[in-house]
Amino acid sequence: MPDPTGFPQTYTDSYKHIWAREEPQLHDVCQVCGVAFSQRSLWTHDENGKAVAIPAVPASSLDVARGTSDPVTSQIETWLRAQFEQDLADLLAKAKEYGSSDLVVMGKAMGALVPSAAGNQAREIELAIGHYALGKVSRLFGAWEKGQNPTIDSWKDLTAYSMMARYVRANGEWA
């Protein structure tokens, strides 16, 4: 499908910003509105390419229920909310990368190892995702054994796999 903006080989994130490469770095700017990658979650742009501030997330019912403003909790919560936004974009990209047919095939192979799951496709797909997750955990320990700091991508991939497994558990199949 031709890119309507005329920019070849670009990546559009969940805020509609368009980046020159698939994994934008901190100092990259949106090709439409010029917003820096580090500010991407605070801005989107309108149909004229004008940057528009995204309104702050309203207090959730959780905030109301809690009724306190514990500084440690709120520091963690602020950080998490920002991560969830990025994780959402990453997970949508992963959804494209992992077609459900790959997971079905890998699930069949995994089902052969775990007879109690064999023939239950949702269970097999969870096993396939667990298999991929185990690969990432192995990568963490491989780095530690070599005295290196594992790349943060291994942890991020584990977030993605966890959410995929939860989606499968809730929906019975991967998109």
Ligand SMILES: [Zn+2]
């Ligand atoms: Zn933009």
